[in-house]
Amino acid sequence: MTLPSVAPVDTNAAGALRATIDGKAKPLGALGRIETLAVQLGLIAGGAPPAYDKALLLVFAGDHGLTAEGVSAYPASVTQAMVATFLAGKASANAFARAVGADLKVVDAGVDADLPAHPDLLAQKVRRGTRNAAIESALTADEVTQALERGAAIARQAVADGYEVLALGEMGIGNTASAALIMHRLADVPLDQCVGLGAGHDAEGLARKQAAIECAAARSGATKPQEVLAQFGGLEIAMIAGAVIGAASARIPVLIDGFIVSAAALVAVALVPEVADYCVFCHRSAEQGHALMLQRLAVEPLLTLDLRLGEGTGALLALPLVRAASRLLSDVASLDDVLSGRL
Structure with missing residues (x-):
């Protein structure tokens, strides 16, 4: 049987993704499991995930x-x-x-x-x-x-x-x-x-x-x-x-x-x-x-x-x-940008 190989996600990147989400313009953990889903999608994509429109x-x-x-x-x-x-x-x-x-x-x-x-x-x-x-x-x-x-x-x-x-x-x-x-x-x-x-x-x-x-x-x-x-x-x-x-x-x-x-x-x-x-x-x-x-x-x-x-x-x-979880990573401003007026 010939099945394609699957590369594991780079779990070492999870901390950086979580830090990015924690730095968004919202209280820590306020989006609950959507934040966990966003981390998973980021790990799968190896960075910022697509919008998943298709x-x-x-x-x-x-x-x-x-x-x-x-x-x-x-x-x-x-x-x-x-x-x-x-x-x-x-x-x-x-x-x-x-x-x-x-x-x-x-x-x-x-x-x-x-x-x-x-x-x-x-x-x-x-x-x-x-x-x-x-x-x-x-x-x-x-x-x-x-x-x-x-x-x-x-x-x-x-x-x-x-x-x-x-x-x-x-x-x-x-x-x-x-x-x-x-x-x-x-x-x-x-x-x-x-x-x-x-x-x-x-x-x-x-x-x-x-x-x-x-x-x-x-x-x-x-x-x-x-x-x-x-x-x-x-x-x-x-x-x-x-x-x-x-x-x-x-x-x-x-x-x-x-x-x-x-x-x-x-x-x-x-x-x-x-x-x-x-x-x-x-x-x-x-x-x-x-x-x-x-x-x-x-x-x-x-x-x-x-x-x-x-x-x-x-x-x-x-x-x-x-789709919402992917946009949390891509579309939501950081708290620093909000507070500094860099929007």
Whole structure:
């Protein structure tokens, strides 16, 4: 497997960035966690960050064979239907992207359908959905490699196209089941603390989901990131993990959405620990397990809005905070300039 290398940020520069922020025309620490975010952005940029005006949301889509076990309240066909909705500009993510001034593209990582060409669709399908992880490996090792490498290439191409920040989202019926299995194995969390309601399960549906996930977990003891992806899927999660690595290799911040995208980030960090410096965790979702996953990653998200939609909606809502933090460094006068009248 060939993934791009990622340079760690120069943490020695953090003190100078903090001093710059402390010297702004405001009381010390008055902007709270926006100041911490500004330091992170400065470290990523290696100095004054850009304004992040050119932002792209990539929504990675894929289907899961595990849905045959009833792990979702919705049929697998909803994945294809929602891809069509994104491409028609009518999904929640489209509305939020317009609201915050971000572009949106959909990546077909593994939708179980032949999708018609569209200007905003990146056709990167590895296969039509994963296999049923309850009874066999969801993916082969080669399929995992393809997904990771394609995700990294997509992110790097976006940077080559002029995007300054990437937000990552997903669409895949059944993917909270895969994310729960990834969390269980890579974060070493008991399985029952990783499994949540997903997209609208009732108590009976949750019990069915738990049984299917337990069956999948019992089938394989995989703990290495690539093996975990191969055993439990999914293609959109693997491709997102690759995109995290690709964005970090190009030294731009990557906005991490909710439970599923955080699971992909968990994979990316396990593969290339340096990517953690480039990840902005945008919100704590209402899905059980997400708060504990964020704890295992040792991160504090920017927002807590009880979101549980996915699609990158939480990442988009955090984008204005990223832009504001960058402008704190570039646009706010120093206290010395204010007091001396040098404005």
